Amino acid sequence: MRPKTGSQPRWLSAQACQAVLDRGRALDEALAALLSDFDDGRDRALTRRLAHGVLRDWPALDSMIRQLVERPLGKGDRPIHFLLAVALHELRDGREPDHAVVHVAVEAAGAFRGGRLRGLVNAVLRNFLRRREVLEASVAEDPVLASGYPRWLIDRITADWPEQGEAILAAGNAVPPLWLRVNRRRWSRDQALAALEAAGFVARAPAHFTDALVLEDRARVSDLPGFADGALSVQDGAAQLVVEELELADGLRVLDACAAPGGKSAHMLERADIDLTALDIDADRLARVEENLQRIRLNARLQTGNAADPEAWWDGRRFDRILVDAPCSATGVIRRHPDIRWLRRASDVETLVATQRAMLDALWPLLEPGGILVYATCSVLVAENAGQIQSFLERHADARVIDHPELPGRAVGPGRQLLPGDEDCDGFYCLAARRLQ
Ligand SMILES: C[S@@+](CC[C@H](N)C(=O)[O-])C[C@H]1O[C@@H](n2cnc3c(N)ncnc32)[C@H](O)[C@@H]1O
Structure with a gap:
């Protein structure tokens, strides 16, 4: 059941966070389903902002709630745990007066199980206001609670970027432009x-x-x-640089091997009259490429297929340009998708690295000699980026890296890395390689 008025965005954001954290759903999908019949633009934006805030600070909020309730809430009352997280996030954020936050949270709790947990919500939030200094001090001392990331990701990012690790984590908690x-x-x-x-x-x-x-x-x-x-x-600035590395010209035959939802396909078509094949393994996502291209009124050949298995879809004619905008950990776009840190598992990284490698090896022979392959990820992890490409170059003696010192980014062995926040951009890796004649 849904409560009314200002309590509705609180309730919906609590449900969205529960969908991510308890059921492993992507936040955008959860919000789209919850907000499908919800017209008010300001309330939609508020719901989204609150959900983002809770997911960014989840370890601290969760830990505080556990300290504030006398007994942990039962499984059936879990929605109230998330409603409390939304309210604590708002109290810590300070945009609204404390009494208004408590009032609206209690009102929102009124719609759940006949309102029998309203008293508990009121008591927990007032308890927080009394004990907030002690609770905040305990959060500040613990790196997981203070940073808002799972331990494995903190360790992985700081191992790859010992000097920049803290700044990367902080940038992932900032609101992007x-x-x-x-x-x-x-x-x-x-x-x-x-x-x-x-x-x-x-x-x-x-x-x-x-x-x-x-x-x-x-x-x-x-x-x-x-x-x-x-x-x-x-489209984020970092993603817009890919087209520069492709060195497009009219008439070129181009493959966008991981095309959906079509941001880079669209940019390429806006730049030159190319013959573009937009491939993606996911037919539903490929439909979004079509929508995007319809909006800009440009065309590509849309193809569902596995980039690592060209036999199944390739017509045998080589490409002048291939873009591999690979599926990746997405650790560079956590500021836009705070759910990623809770949805990814440490073991996913090795699986992704293997997929990226298989795609690169399968697609390289499809490139015309003299042609350019561009590999890109929105990851900050070395294994998916410079590490992946270093081993690709060892396997393919006919590949030559094309450096782009004129483009923004840090030179990281082979390739260019933007860390989240560099130039106000998302974290992004990009490399161009030419196939020798
Ligand atoms: C980072 S996204 C691409 C974003 C897109 N290039 C853009 O600019 O809008 C990665 C895409 O790779 C697709 N994908 C994953 N595995 C694939 C595979 N084996 N073959 C082709 N596409 C794949 C996913 O469905 C996803 O749409």
């Missing part, structure tokens, strides 16, 4: 800036990102001028 991509077939960056300004939005044009704008305020994407007809799209 909204990056836009200007469709240069439709607008120059200046025209896009002018259209945004005329509609009341403030944006900036970052150097080194030729098609990108960064919006200074929060906005609903559908409210942006040019979004509906494909003149503007949402």
Whole structure:
């Protein structure tokens, strides 16, 4: 049952967090299902913001609730555990007055099991307000509680990035800006800036990102001028650099081997009149490529198939360019998807590394001699990035790395790495290799 008014976003965000943490669902999917018949834009945004906040601070919130309740809540009352987490997040965040947070949480609890846990919610939150200094001090002393990440991920990131590890974890807890991509077939960056300004939005044009704008305020994407007809799209700056490494030109035959939902396919088509095959293993996700391309009114050949098994789908004609935007740990985009840290397991990384390797080996022979393969991930883990490519280069003597010192990023052996927050971007790795004649 749903409570009314301001308590509704609290209740829905609690349910979304429970779907992620207890049932392993992706947050965006859980929110889409919960908000499907919920029209109010501000409440949708609030629900999302609260869920993000809880997932970022989950270890601390969970630990505090356990200290504050007299007895752990039973399995059936688990929704109240998450409602308390939402309220504690709001009390710690301080945007709303304490009494308003407590009031709305108690009201939200009224919709659960005839309201019999309203008293408990009230008592726990008031107990927190009395003991908050001691509780906060205990959180600050514990690296897992203080950072908001699982132990294995803290260890893995700091092992790979001993100097930058803490900054990477902190950047994953920051709220990212909204990056836009200007469709240069439709607008120059200046025209896009002018259209945004005329509609009341403030944006900036970052150097080194030729098609990108960064919006200074929060906005609903559908409210942006040019979004509906494909003149503007949402895409992080780091992802927009991939197209530079592909060195596109009209007439080239290009494979986007992991294409869905189609952000990079769209960018490539906006840049040049290429003959593009957009491949993805997931037919449902491939449908989103179609939607995205329809919005920008450009075309590609859509193909469902496994990039590691070209026999099943390849027509035998080689490609001039291949993009492998590989499935990865997504540890570079945790600031946009705080659920990733709870959904990934340590063992997933080795499985992903094996998949990436199989794709690279299967696709390399499909590249025309003289052609370019670009490998990209939104990971910060060395095994998926420079480590993966180092071993690829050892296996393929006919591959030559193309350096791009003009592009933003850290040179990390073979390839370019942006860490989350570098240039205000997501964490991202990219490498271009040419196949020798
Ligand atoms: C990082 S996402 C790609 C994002 C996309 N390039 C974009 O810019 O919008 C990785 C994609 O790889 C797909 N994928 C995973 N394993 C695959 C495989 N073996 N063959 C082809 N695609 C695969 C996933 O379905 C997912 O859509």
